[in-house]
Amino acid sequence: xxEKKSKNIDxxxxxxxxxIFSSTAMLLLMVGAVFLxxxxxxxxxxxxxxxxxxxxxxxxxCSQWFLMQALQKKPVLSSEERIHAANExxxxxxxxxxxxxxxxxxxxxSAGVKSANIASDNSVDSLATTLAKCAVTLAExxxxxxxxxxxxxxxxxxxxxxxxxxxIEQTAQAITRYxxxxxxxxxxxxxxxxxxxxxxxxxxxxxENFSPQQIMQDSPVLQSCVNETYAVIDRHLQLENAIxxxxxxxxxxxxxxxxxxxxxxxxxxxxxxxxxxxxxDAVQKISSLDSGVDDSVxxxxxxxxxxxxxxEKIQADIQSIxxxxxxxxxxxxxxxxxxxxxxxxxxxxxxxxxQAAHAGEAGLGFKIVADEVRKLAVNSxxxxxxxEDGLDAARHTIKEGLKFKFLEEVMAEMNxxxxxxxxxxxxxxxxxxMRQYYxxxxxxxxxxxxxxxxxxxxILGSIQYQDxxxxxxxxxxxxxxxxxxxxxxFVTELESSGGNLxxxxxxxxxxxxxxxLEKESHHNNSLNSRDEEDAPPKFELF
Amino acid sequence: MxxxxxxxxxxxxxxxxxxxxxxxxxxxxxxxxxxLKALAKCTGGLKPDLIITDINMPxxxxxxxxxxxxxxxxxxxxxxxxxxxxxxxxKRDEGKAAGATGWLVKPVGGADLLKIIKQVLPGA
Numbered sequence: 001x002x003e004k005k006s007k008n009i010d011x012x013x014x015x016x017x018x019x020i021f022s023s024t025a026m027l028l029l030m031v032g033a034v035f036l037x038x039x040x041x042x043x044x045x046x047x048x049x050x051x052x053x054x055x056x057x058x059x060x061x062c063s064q065w066f067l068m069q070a071l072q073k074k075p076v077l078s079s080e081e082r083i084h085a086a087n088e089x090x091x092x093x094x095x096x097x098x099x100x101x102x103x104x105x106x107x108x109x110s111a112g113v114k115s116a117n118i119a120s121d122n123s124v125d126s127l128a129t130t131l132a133k134c135a136v137t138l139a140e141x142x143x144x145x146x147x148x149x150x151x152x153x154x155x156x157x158x159x160x161x162x163x164x165x166x167x168i169e170q171t172a173q174a175i176t177r178y179x180x181x182x183x184x185x186x187x188x189x190x191x192x193x194x195x196x197x198x199x200x201x202x203x204x205x206x207x208e209n210f211s212p213q214q215i216m217q218d219s220p221v222l223q224s225c226v227n228e229t230y231a232v233i234d235r236h237l238q239l240e241n242a243i244x245x246x247x248x249x250x251x252x253x254x255x256x257x258x259x260x261x262x263x264x265x266x267x268x269x270x271x272x273x274x275x276x277x278x279x280x281d282a283v284q285k286i287s288s289l290d291s292g293v294d295d296s297v298x299x300x301x302x303x304x305x306x307x308x309x310x311x312e313k314i315q316a317d318i319q320s321i322x323x324x325x326x327x328x329x330x331x332x333x334x335x336x337x338x339x340x341x342x343x344x345x346x347x348x349x350x351x352x353x354x355q356a357a358h359a360g361e362a363g364l365g366f367k368i369v370a371d372e373v374r375k376l377a378v379n380s381x382x383x384x385x386x387x388e389d390g391l392d393a394a395r396h397t398i399k400e401g402l403k404f405k406f407l408e409e410v411m412a413e414m415n416x417x418x419x420x421x422x423x424x425x426x427x428x429x430x431x432x433x434m435r436q437y438y439x440x441x442x443x444x445x446x447x448x449x450x451x452x453x454x455x456x457x458x459i460l461g462s463i464q465y466q467d468x469x470x471x472x473x474x475x476x477x478x479x480x481x482x483x484x485x486x487x488x489x490f491v492t493e494l495e496s497s498g499g500n501l502x503x504x505x506x507x508x509x510x511x512x513x514x515x516x517l518e519k520e521s522h523h524n525n526s527l528n529s530r531d532e533e534d535a536p537p538k539f540e541l542f
Numbered sequence: 543m544x545x546x547x548x549x550x551x552x553x554x555x556x557x558x559x560x561x562x563x564x565x566x567x568x569x570x571x572x573x574x575x576x577x578l579k580a581l582a583k584c585t586g587g588l589k590p591d592l593i594i595t596d597i598n599m600p601x602x603x604x605x606x607x608x609x610x611x612x613x614x615x616x617x618x619x620x621x622x623x624x625x626x627x628x629x630x631x632x633k634r635d636e637g638k639a640a641g642a643t644g645w646l647v648k649p650v651g652g653a654d655l656l657k658i659i660k661q662v663l664p665g666a
Contacts, residue, residue: 258555457652460559464649467553522630541644
């Protein structure tokens with residue numbers, strides 16, 4: 001409805017022309033700003049936005065001025081509500097303009113040259129855009145107002161005069177206030193533009209004479225902060241070097257300890273082997289000793305049996321000797337018989353000699369025989385006595401030899417000798433016990449040695465952790481070295497550029513971290529990693 | 543006749559511990575500190591029955607050593623085991639492609655090592 005009415009606007013009307021002119025000018029300005037931006041950047045630099053802002057403001061002001069001229073020439077009545085709404089909208093637009101301008105110019109007082117630049121740039125852009133929008137909005141409102149006035153003029157002029165005259169008056173007052181406000185804004189904008197110009201000039205001078213050292217000299221806090229940062233990084237690098245040295249010491253110490261441990265383990269293993277060898281030799285020696293002991297025991301047993309038989313043999317001998325003694329007694333009787341025969345022969349010889357003497361000469365030969373017989377009898381007697389003496393001596397000797405005490409002693413000694421056999425048997429049993437004991441001892445020591453060898457083997461396997469720790473320390477040292485190099489570069493660049501860093505140190509640090517973590521993930525990390533289910537197997541045959 | 547094992551590792555600790563373990567088990571052990579020295583021993587007439595090598599070593603790493611050792615006459619079917627801290631699959635595949643027989647991740651206990659050796663050296 002409203003659009004339809006707007007088509008009926010007489011474009012010859014001044015307000016319409018102003019609207020078209022201002023809109024076209026604003027559009028041209030915006031298009032020019034877009035297309036000529038690179039060239040204007042080169043020629044005007046940071047004043048480009050200010051120039052456009054100025055143009056936009058001038059166009060807006062001109063259009064508003066011409067509009068007011070046109071409206072004054074042809075005042076049209078309007079309803080109170082619409083005027084009020086239009087007033088509100090105008091106030092809103094003005095407030096917007098005022099706020100944007102204040103924002104743009106308020107950035108001057110903010111701390112930090114760079115942030116001020118950015119803020120002011122953004123604010124200027126925003127202000128220019130807002131102003132352009134405000135101008136368009138204002139033009140639309142004005143057009144709506146004109147439409148309304150035009151429509152209302154078709155109604156009864158008299159009624160309209162009655163109703164609308166006070167409203168026209170109010171509208172006129174509102175527009176006057178608006179114009180005053182616009183003038184104020186214009187004045188303030190000019191002042192702010194001048195201030196901004198000065199600020200930009202100062203900024204340009206600062207940028208032209210920009211030197212980090214100067215900034216640091218000008219800013220003691222910044223200087224102290226930077227110095228403190230250098231000092232902290234320097235101490236940090238020193239600490240890192242100290243830690244790196246200590247890590248080296250740890251790696252070397254564990255290496256030495258591991259080597260020593262391996263040597264000791266090897267010695268222990270050798271000692272265990274020697275012990276087993278010694279025990280084995282001992283068992284073999286005991287085995288050879290066994291046969292010797294067996295032989296000795298058999299020999300001793302035979303001797304014991306022999307000794308055991310001796311008393312019986314002696315008894316038999318005694319009995320034999322006693323028999324001899326009886327024979328000797330019998331021989332003594334025989335000697336007595338011989339003595340008697342000899343005596344009788346002697347008597348017979350004496351009688352024969354007497355008879356021979358009686359026979360005279362005839363008996364001379366017989367006398368000789370009788371004498372010889374008598375000599376024979378004497379000799380026989382002498383021989384019998386000699387035999388008797390010999391037999392007495394033999395009997396005495398036998399009697400002395402077969403005394404009872406002597407026999408008892410001999411028998412006791414013989415029994416003692418027989419008891420030796422019991423001792424030998426006990427000795428043999430003890431030897432068997434000892435042999436069993438040695439066998440058990442050998443078995444136990446052998447088992448323990450086997451366990452010891454297995455433990456030593458496992459310990460030698462565990463010593464491999466020293467190599468794992470060493471490699472882990474080496475990877476840490478490499479990562480720390482890269483980080484330190486980056487720190488050094490960071491400090492150097494910070495000193496030379498005065499804070500305007502060109503390299504992205506955070507991402508470089510991230511690369512170092514990721515490299516380190518990736519390398520670590522490729523290695524078997526810890527004792528606990530054995531139990532990780534998703535970890536690749538520790539042993540794999542292809 | 544004791545079997546001969548060539549042990550290659552840049553860590554003296556590793557060489558000593560594994561060598562002792564294998565010697566206690568009755569093997570004859572030759573050692574080398576890197577792939578280059580090990581290769582020199584192989585070309586110099588050493589004919590081991592088994593090679594156990596580390597992967598990350600100076601001068602010549604384990605992968606390159608395995609590749610070059612496989613090219614030597616008489617080493618084509620020789621069992622070559624790796625003993626390393628490298629545990630990731632990509633490195634394993636690389637070792638497999640180079641000609642390794644098996645992949646062991648440190649640490650390997652004495653008993654486990656002997657079991658594995660018996661698998662690749664049935665007569666040992």
